[in-house]
Amino acid sequence: MAQNDMNNTLLKVKDLKKHYPIKKGILGGEIGAIKAVDGVSFEVKRGETFSIVGESGCGKTTTGMCLNNLIEPTSGEIYFNDKQVSFRQKKDFQEVRKNMQVIFQDPYSSLNPKHSIQRIISEPLVINKMGTKSEIEDRVQSLIRLVGLDSYHLNRYPHELSGGQKQRVGIARALALNPDLIICDEPVSALDVSIQSQILNLFEELQEKFNLTYIFISHDLSVVEHISDRVAVMYLGKIVEQGTREEIFNDPKHPYTQALLSSVPVAKPKSKNNRTRIVLEGDPPSPQNPPSGCHFHERCPVKIEACKKAYPDMREVNNLHKVACHLVSENLSITTQ
Amino acid sequence: MEPTVKKANYYFPEKEKRKRKSPEWEAFKKNKLGVASLVILIIFCLIAIFAPMLMPYDPLAQDMLNRLAGPSADHWLGVDPNGRDILSRIILGSRTSLIVGFGAVLVSSLIGFGIGMIAGYKGGRLDDIVMRFLDSIMSIPLLLFGVMVVVALNSSMLTLIIAIGIGLVPGCARVARGSTMELKEKEFIKSAISMGASDIRILLTHILPNITGALLVISTLHMTTVIMVEASLSFLGVGIQPPTPTWGNMIQDGFNFVRDQPGIAIYPGIALIIVSVSFNVLGDAIRDAVDPHIKKQRN
Numbered sequence: 001m002a003q004n005d006m007n008n009t010l011l012k013v014k015d016l017k018k019h020y021p022i023k024k025g026i027l028g029g030e031i032g033a034i035k036a037v038d039g040v041s042f043e044v045k046r047g048e049t050f051s052i053v054g055e056s057g058c059g060k061t062t063t064g065m066c067l068n069n070l071i072e073p074t075s076g077e078i079y080f081n082d083k084q085v086s087f088r089q090k091k092d093f094q095e096v097r098k099n100m101q102v103i104f105q106d107p108y109s110s111l112n113p114k115h116s117i118q119r120i121i122s123e124p125l126v127i128n129k130m131g132t133k134s135e136i137e138d139r140v141q142s143l144i145r146l147v148g149l150d151s152y153h154l155n156r157y158p159h160e161l162s163g164g165q166k167q168r169v170g171i172a173r174a175l176a177l178n179p180d181l182i183i184c185d186e187p188v189s190a191l192d193v194s195i196q197s198q199i200l201n202l203f204e205e206l207q208e209k210f211n212l213t214y215i216f217i218s219h220d221l222s223v224v225e226h227i228s229d230r231v232a233v234m235y236l237g238k239i240v241e242q243g244t245r246e247e248i249f250n251d252p253k254h255p256y257t258q259a260l261l262s263s264v265p266v267a268k269p270k271s272k273n274n275r276t277r278i279v280l281e282g283d284p285p286s287p288q289n290p291p292s293g294c295h296f297h298e299r300c301p302v303k304i305e306a307c308k309k310a311y312p313d314m315r316e317v318n319n320l321h322k323v324a325c326h327l328v329s330e331n332l333s334i335t336t337q
Numbered sequence: 338m339e340p341t342v343k344k345a346n347y348y349f350p351e352k353e354k355r356k357r358k359s360p361e362w363e364a365f366k367k368n369k370l371g372v373a374s375l376v377i378l379i380i381f382c383l384i385a386i387f388a389p390m391l392m393p394y395d396p397l398a399q400d401m402l403n404r405l406a407g408p409s410a411d412h413w414l415g416v417d418p419n420g421r422d423i424l425s426r427i428i429l430g431s432r433t434s435l436i437v438g439f440g441a442v443l444v445s446s447l448i449g450f451g452i453g454m455i456a457g458y459k460g461g462r463l464d465d466i467v468m469r470f471l472d473s474i475m476s477i478p479l480l481l482f483g484v485m486v487v488v489a490l491n492s493s494m495l496t497l498i499i500a501i502g503i504g505l506v507p508g509c510a511r512v513a514r515g516s517t518m519e520l521k522e523k524e525f526i527k528s529a530i531s532m533g534a535s536d537i538r539i540l541l542t543h544i545l546p547n548i549t550g551a552l553l554v555i556s557t558l559h560m561t562t563v564i565m566v567e568a569s570l571s572f573l574g575v576g577i578q579p580p581t582p583t584w585g586n587m588i589q590d591g592f593n594f595v596r597d598q599p600g601i602a603i604y605p606g607i608a609l610i611i612v613s614v615s616f617n618v619l620g621d622a623i624r625d626a627v628d629p630h631i632k633k634q635r636n
Contacts (some may be wrong), residue, residue: 058435070527081471094533110524124532171530 009082010180010213011044011067016319017077018062022288034288036062037073038237041314044181044213046279051216051224054234055284061232062216064183068100069093072112098128105165105186107168111158117144117169118154124176143172150201164195171202181213189220200227221264227251233257236295237287238316243321253323256302294326302327351573361550364518366625371622374615381612383430394422396429396582405598415603417590423601427608433571433583434564434612439495442556444502450552454540456510457517466629471507479504479566484528487575494577497570500565512555516548548629557620561613568609584609 013096017040019033037059044050065071065176067078069087078085081101088094101124104110111120119145125136147168155202156165167187174182200223202221206212218224224231225245232242233254241254259278275322280299285291291298297307304310306326314324365371382390393413399420406416414423452471456464474482479501486500519527521544529539568578571585579586584605591601 010522065527068531070531082410097531100531102528104524104528108525110528112529112543112547115542123529123534127532127534127538170528177397177532193561 002297008046009043010080011073011215012077012079013043013067014077014079014081015039016040016063016066016078017074017075018059018066018071026122032288034169035237035290036287037066038287038290040076040234040237040239042232042239043240044215046180046213047211048229049205049207049214049216049227051218051231052074052234053218053221053224053227053231055219057238057258057284057287058234059287060219060234061185061209064102064185065217066219068102070102098177099180100183101168101177101181102183102185103170103174103187106190107163108158108190109171110150110170111166113158115157116154117156117158120158120169121154121172121176124173128177130177139176143176144169146175148198148204162192164198167191167195167199168202171199171206175206175210176212179212181215181219183215185217186219187216188223189218196223203227221261222274233260236290238295238311238324240296240325241321241323243317243323246317247317247321251321253317253328254296255302255327256296257323259301294324338401351608361626365622368622368625370618371626374622377611378619381431381615382435384428384436388428388432392425394425394427396421396425397491397580398422404466405601406596407598408600415598416599417587417601418594419583419590423587423604426587427605430582430584430605431589431608433494433577433581434567434609435519437494437501437567438560438616439496440494441501441505441567442559444498445505445509445559446552446556447501449506450513451616452506453510453513453515454517454544454548457514458536458540458544460518463515468510471510474504475507479562480569481568484573484575487570489541492570492575492578497567497576501566502516502568505562506633508559509552509555512551513548517544520544520547550623553623554620554627557616557623558601560616561620564609564613564616578581 006267016037017035018037019035021030022032023029023222024035025033040063042050052063052186053094054060062071064071066076071087072087078087082098085096087117109195111117115123118140121140122136125131125139130136131139139155144151144154149165149168149172153161153165153169157167161169167190170187187203191199191282203214203228207214216227228245230242230244231248232239233248233256234240241248241252241257248257249261252261255278257282261279262276278301280301282299285295285298293309294300294303294307297303300307304326310326312324312326312328314322315328316322400416400422401420403412403416404420405418406412408415412424416428417423417426450634452467456467458626477485482504483497483500487496490496490500517540526539528541529543534543548593567576568583568585569589572589574586574587574589577583587605588602588609591598591603591605
């Protein structure tokens with residue numbers, strides 16, 4: 001990554017919220033809301049890979065889908081290329097969508113089964129009227145080679161391809177419009193481990209070639225450790241910790257991050273250098289009715305009195321690392337191990 | 338950026354256009370009953386199209402001397418109470434049944450599928466309003482609805498087609514809506530949205546091709562309904578008016594002579610049963626081919 005790109009912010013998200021109303025009765029009165037995403041803020045720099053990790057239901061996918069308005073956010077501000085994106089105006093977000101393509105989790109359902117690969121990859125070009133028929137054909141030919149497939153695949157249909165090949169088609173489709181940002185929603189979790197590494201390498205190659213920016217949504221920490229520049233950890237609709245990969249993986253501050261990292265399977269289970277496994281008790285609380293104070297305090301092994309009262313602010317540990325935890329704010333040492 | 342090495346594709350010539358083998362069609366071909374019903378229906382369609390050439394007699398000409406005659410070498414299926422050749426009338430009557438059948442199904446499909454897909458895709462309040470309105474149409478029995486419209490307007494073939502067609506719109510809309518709602522959660526639809534595809538484009542190129550199977554099933558099954566309703570209306574005397582032969586009014590003609598000459602009512606009845614059962618079997622066969630899951634559950 002070029003040094004002068006480091007300070008170039010591509011995407012800035014400020015206090016993004018998505019609340020799903022819970023309606024009851026024939027009049028549809030609102031009796032509450034599921035706070036799937038509850039005040040998420042982050043910045044993504046041009047050319048970097050920003051990962052969002054967290055367990056199922058923490059709102060990481062919802063966050064990703066809110067960015068290009070596939071799910072309309074309840075509130076919050078999103079700046080793309082220093083321009084605020086208005087989610088109420090179709091023309092506005094259609095323009096942004098072109099520069100913000102999505103790669104989906106399930107390659108089996110992300111390709112239209114009735115369309116040939118040729119048609120699937122050319123679809124974004126046709127929709128956005130990018131050139132004549134022969135220009136589009138040429139572009140599709142070069143795209144399919146770019147993702148490591150061959151032109152004979154173009155005449156095939158999705159059911160004739162393997163999972164990894166389908167995901168490559170999905171990547172080619174996302175690249176077709178030359179987007180600045182690609183939102184990868186668990187792009188490898190449906191694939192075999194051997195195929196995962198191929199696809200991850202392809203992601204890295206493409207990033208180098210086109211200076212792409214990725215938002216990488218995943219629950220697989222080993223994948224995240226491999227691919228990310230910076231990482232944000234989400235719990236129950238909020239980011240609890242974010243920082244560079246090295247900071248998060250080597251020096252996690254938030255007890256939740258520590259627990260999460262300790263759950264990663266290791267290569268040599270009997271080695272003495274392994275992290276101790278922290279077992280959290282209970283289930284994640286319901287986002288409809290989160291616990292008072294810090295959302296994590298009911299399961300936190302090191303909670304203090306303050307945790308029950310107020311949600312901790314995001315504090316900077318250093319300029320590469322931010323965390324929302326009372327123990328960090330009060331300079332108490334956090335050792336769950 | 339591009340590799341300049343030209344790859345040799347001996348086994349997969351680049352320009353080869355491969356035709357997609359439809360798995361549904363392959364599955365359908367294995368169903369003998371389904372194929373048989375399709376063949377029968379094609380034969381009936383051909384009969385309807387070439388009716389004037391196939392009729393041995395003028396279906397309206399009265400030969401009062403042979404009135405109520407049984408089957409003979411001259412009149413294979415006998416002669417009706419007004420001295421007209423029954424076989425000729427059944428052949429011409431197939432036109433009425435099939436034209437009203439295809440016409441009404443076309444009307445209900447065009448309107449119903451359109452409404453259903455839009456309601457299912459848009460969801461929300463629009464969906465609620467449209468579907469409650471269609472439910473209210475559905476609550477009127479189809480036959481009664483047909484009688485009402487025909488009595489209020491007139492009993493031409495066009496009125497019948499429109500009346501029965503509108504009566505079937507709710508059924509079509511329900512199927513289209515359900516299939517659309519199921520499909521719109523798929524990721525390829527979301528991907529199309531994120532590329533900036535318009536709603537119309539998504540409905541026509543992404544959703545419609547993936548639900549044609551379900552739509553074909555409901556349309557085929559509706560053919561049976563339409564043909565039976567048309568025959569019932571004719572039998573009741575409010576459908577296509579005599580002397581134009583329809584299977585329904587032929588059964589009515591033979592009704593008073595059932596004891597002496599049952600064939601007059603039975604032969605058009607048999608034609609009616611063959612066609613409507615064939616459409617039913619065909620519909621089931623298509624359903625099995627399109628959705629093997631259902632078949633597995635049933636067996």
